[in-house]
Amino acid sequence: MKAIQTILCLFLITSQGFSQEISERDLECGTPEMDAYFESDKPWFLNNNYFLEVLQRYGYDLPKDYFDSIDERGHYKGEKISLRRYKNDSLLIPKLKKGNPNSGRISAENLRLLSLINYIPLKVWVHQNSSNVSPFTQPQIFEVIDLVNELFANNDVPIRFYISCDITTIPSSLYNNLPSENSMNAMFNNFQENNVINLHLVASGFSIGSSGTIPSTNLFITPSIVGGEANRGLLVHELGHCLGLFHTHARHCSSSSYPNGNQNCNNCNQESVSRTKTQGLFCLGTGTKKCEFNGDQLCDTPAEPNLIGGFSASQYGVNESCQIVWPNLKSQDNWGDFYSPMQFNIMSYARSKCRNSISAGQIAKMLSYLPSFAHSSSGYQITGFSNVCNNVQYSYNVPSLQGITSYNWTVPEGTSIVSGQGTNTLTVSFGNSVGTNKELTVYPQGCGYPPVSIPINVRNFISILGPTSVGPTSTFNYSTQVIDNVVYQWSIPSSWTMQSGQGSHTIQVTTGGSGTYTLSVSASGYGCSKYAEIQVNVSGSGPIQRVDFHSTNEIPPNQKEKVHEPFKRELVKIIIIDPYSYFNMEVQSEEEFKDLYLNLKSGFYIIQKVYTDQMTTLKYLKR
Known part of the structure; x- marks a missing residue:
């Protein structure tokens, strides 16, 4: 096998040691800004359209003019689009049912990419203080990683992170507190494993985080004491650097002004609000689009000032409700256009709890850097039903994996775990509020196996789909929702003829004479029972063309x-x-x-x- 580049992203997470002023705000990340030509050897440099090919390979379908038709807010100017990959609601990851329906030919490699969730392993190091107190408990570690994975899933990013092998605890660690970059680098050198992201948990650091460079083989963060969503926002921001993303306010100029950022650059180095403005005659990159040369070099993330604002709480650029406070920020670029920043983007300097969105360009860039990281798809699957009834018990199982002694399951909100947490078989009951397009996931606790998920669609009720006004002796299809492992029993009027489909969720029937009739279906089995009916009016002098x-x-x-x-x-x-x-x-x-x-x-x-x-x-x- 080819040697895979070692990934050493390191994370410092704390719940102590800040003053009241500092504990309530998000200090800036310590990752340095990159030179404008940092990625000049990459095929996407000054060419955002390259990312359309990347996205298509992974199953996304965006308009061909996407990057050329972005407005000042980073939104596509054409019809409303949804950044989602092609996938079927009964798809079992990583099994693929179908690829891009618009492509005439899909290679085996593209089919593989369409089906994959790419799992990157994390090696966790916990640096205890002199009293051997850990900065994070194991449940807190699992929580923050789960929240990052949930955020990636919500943005349909086919990347997940999992804990590889055991968590290592270092008693009385010299690196429980990192006062300087030198101590950080020493920790990077002394505690690392190959082919993983090394995630270091410490009590405090000289900034909330730094990746050293982009993409990163070394990275740390310190979390907000607010917990939960704020910790997620900090971790996903630094993981973004690790996977090649710049700050959305990135500056490619020298600036001693605080806050440092795009807003303090001159005309040649400032990313403009306009998505079509080009570099001037005496600037580097003359004639190229400023949104591809300046800032984060992605045109679908809007230009923005540094959203951190000032040092004091009264100067924050984004408030606790994730709203922009314009008096604390520079509101216009050098050409007089008003900024329209996306404060929810993971690479912004908004409050950490606000960071929950990822643009198409950012997804494509992370996927472009993915080959540099140790990653894999799962080699096993969850067996069980995807299309299920509410308030019925279902069991899910994975094989007994070698070297795995415990299995941690996560279930959709509104689901009750009946039994089996920690084992390879889980029994659950899905509540009325679960809904569709959810996931049930298992995380094997040990070495060598990434997590795997199964899609969940909970059917609280069924309904019949089909025409309600038809002609005599006409043939039509009627369907209802798919529920796994149930038998469908259709009842049709005595004057109608069942052509096919009895026992399945779709039937074909031929109507009889004129009148108003009731068509019904019951779905039963595996403890589930659902019923639906529809009124059909048959009228006219002859069959309606089908x-x-x-x-x-x-x-x-x-x-x-x-x-x-x-x-x-x-x-x-x-x-x-x-x-x-x-x-x-x-x-x-x-x-x-x-x-x-x-x-x-x-x-x-x-x-x-x-x-x-x-x-x-x-x-x-x-x-």
Whole structure:
């Protein structure tokens, strides 16, 4: 095997030793700013569009003009988009069901990348004080790493972190307190393992954190005593440096002003609010976009001043409610445009508890640096059901892994653990509030195995999807939500004919004569019982034409839909169905449909157009 570069990100976490003034604020990170040409040997230097290829390989689908159509807030100017990877709601990580539906050919490597969650191992070192008191308990260590992983999952970043092997405790450590960079470097040299991120927990340090360089092989942080979300914000910020990210207020100029940041640079070195402004005639990089040359060199993170504000609490640039306090910040760039910073970005200097968002460019850059880090996908899976009922007990299992003596399970909020925590088999009951698109995860406690997850979709109820106004002797499909390990029993009117599907969640039926009828379904099994019914009106003199899902139509943004319809008919309604969540919406006109379309997230939709004498059913792709 190829030797993999050693990763030595080190973290200092504290719950003591600050004055009241300092304990309530987030001191700045000690990571130095990089020169503008620091990444000049990288293919993405002065070329954000390179990241579109990276994102596509990992399953994201963004418009081709994404980086060229960003506004001053870092938002895409076109239609509303959702930064999500292609994946099926029954997908078991790392098993892949399908890749990018728009690509004519997908290589085996791209299919692999689409399916992976990349796990980076952490080696944890706990530096105790002279009384052998640890700065963090083991539950607190697990909590902060879990919170970082949750933040990455919420932003659909295919990277996770896990504790590799045992946590090592150093009694009476010389590095329980780090007064200087020299002591930090000595700790880096004396305590490290190869092919992991070395995570060092100490009581205090000379700043809240530093990675030494970007990307980093050495890193430390000290947490806010506020705990929880603030600790997460500190840790994820420094991990961002470790994975190649700059500060969103990064400066590429010398400045003695406090706070140091982009706002104090001259015209050649300041990132402008405008996303299209270019470097001037006498500047380095003349003619290149300033958002690619200055600041963090990512155009989808807006230009910003240093959000830390001043030294005192009354000068903070972001308040406790995560709102920007403009009197404490420089509000305009050198060209008079007003800043629109993203205070929630993980690489900002907003309060640590506010940091929870990651841009597409930042995700792509971290993925571009990923090969430099020891990482792996899981080699085992959780067995169990993904599509489940509420208030029913389910069991989940992983193989008995060699060298693993304990298994730590995390479950979606609203889930009760019935038994099995610490073992390789867990029994749970999902409450009414769990919902869909959640994850159940197991963390083997020992060496060599990353965590693995299974998607969870809790069905509190079922509903029947299909036309409610049809013609006599017409053939249609009716469906309901998928629940694993249940039997579906459909009841249809005696004058109708069941063509196929009895026992499954989708049936095909042919209607009988005119009238109003009830169609129902019950789903039962494994302790689960659900029921739904729908009223169907059959009227007219003949069958309504049935059109199968015969094509995929991409709707050009902000343009009229171009769908061939052979006859002009009176439109009754349009039904928009999300085939994965089975959520559906109805509108009464083409104009309402176009307005609704602009607010839909990216993905596939089933569109049913119901006319007075016909219904057309199509699959649409929304970018």
